[in-house]
Each structure stands twice: as structure tokens, then as C-alpha cells.
Amino acid sequence: MAVPHPSSAVVLKEDRLDYTPFPSSVSLARRRTARLVGEWGYPGVAGDASLIVSELAGNALLHGRVLGRLFRVHLMLTASVVRIEVSDARGEQCPKPRSPADDEQFGRGLLIVDALAARWGVTPRTVGKTVWAEIDLGRAENGSGNRAD
Incomplete structure (x- = not known):
């Protein structure tokens, strides 16, 4: 599922920030995104x-x-999507959704991404990889949080 960012899409808003590899950075990135x-x-x-x-x-x-x-973490807004990209330095570790057992604590992250995003994938880089996901803006009604599925 390696669909790169469409070069024809005009980026209206954008944010890019590098984070230290510590657990607190995940919550900082989450709050900044929201x-x-x-x-x-x-x-x-x-x-x-x-x-x-x-x-x-x-x-x-x-x-x-x-x-x-x-x-x-790189966020982009176009007229039709919010695109999220998270890049790291390990290209040999490509994410794949899995089916964890009911008693497993981890392993559901990409299932959540797949459920929330219209599409997602992995793009290799010279060093590392970028995992990206897109949320279609047509799915939200007037920014109210209700989906028009």
C-alpha cells in the first residue's frame, strides 16, 4: 500500500516537527496534532x-x-485530506497489521490506523521509512465530529 503523497495536491497548511525517541514525545505529538x-x-x-x-x-x-x-511527525492539510506522516530511521522494520490474541497487550495499533484512515501505507526513504495515513475531509460534517459515512 505504498501510495506517495500526490504531487498535484496543494498543501494549504503544514506542520513538521522532530521528536526525541522517548515515550513523552508520543503524547506531545498527539496533543500538538489535535x-x-x-x-x-x-x-x-x-x-x-x-x-x-x-x-x-x-x-x-x-x-x-x-x-x-x-x-x-509531518502534518499536511489539503482541500480534501489531512495527511499524517511519521518518519523514523529503521527502513528494514516495515509495519504490518496483525491479529493479536485477546490477551495480548500490544499489536492493535495498525488495526486502529486502518479503521480511522481512508488509506495508509509505507514509503521507503534513503535512510528509514515514512508511515503515512490520510483522513478524507469529506467524512466529517461541518467539523462537528459527526461522520457522513
Whole structure:
């Protein structure tokens, strides 16, 4: 599912920030995402966006961590989507959804991303990878948080 960001999409708003690979960075990224997406006029999808960032940043921390390297959260708003990208330095560790047992504590993050995002995938980089997800803005009604599915 490696669909890169469409080059024809005009980015209306954008935010990019590098984080230290510590657990507190995941909550910082989640809160920043919720605030920015709301400020950009889409409070109805801010919760979904922040949960996706939390899951992808958590994966970058757990599976993509390289000593001395940061992970990056890049948010983009176009006329039709909120795009979330989380980049880390470990390209050999590509995420794949799995079916954890009921008593397993971990393993549901990408299932959550898949449920909330219209599409998601992985793009290799020269060093590392970017895991991205897109939320279609047509799914929210007037920024109220109600979906028009």
C-alpha cells in the first residue's frame, strides 16, 4: 500500500516537527496534532488524527528507534485530506497489521490506523521509512465530529 503523497495536491497548511525517541514525545505529538487540526478548521477529525499520530509515533518509538536519531511527525492539510506522516530511521522494520490474541497487550495499533484512515501505507526513504495515513475531509460534517459515512 505504498501510495506517495500526490504531487498535484496543494498543501494549504503544514506542520513538521522532530521528536526525541522517548515515550513523552508520543503524547506531545498527539496533543500538538489535535490542536493544529482543530485550529486548521477541522475539529471533527482532530481526535482521529491525534489517535493516528499516537499509534504511528508509538510504533516509531518501539520499532523504528535508532540510537541518536529523532522521529518526525509531518502534518499536511489539503482541500480534501489531512495527511499524517511519521518518519523514523529503521527502513528494514516495515509495519504490518496483525491479529493479536485477546490477551495480548500490544499489536492493535495498525488495526486502529486502518479503521480511522481512508488509506495508509509505507514509503521507503534513503535512510528509514515514512508511515503515512490520510483522513478524507469529506467524512466529517461541518467539523462537528459527526461522520457522513
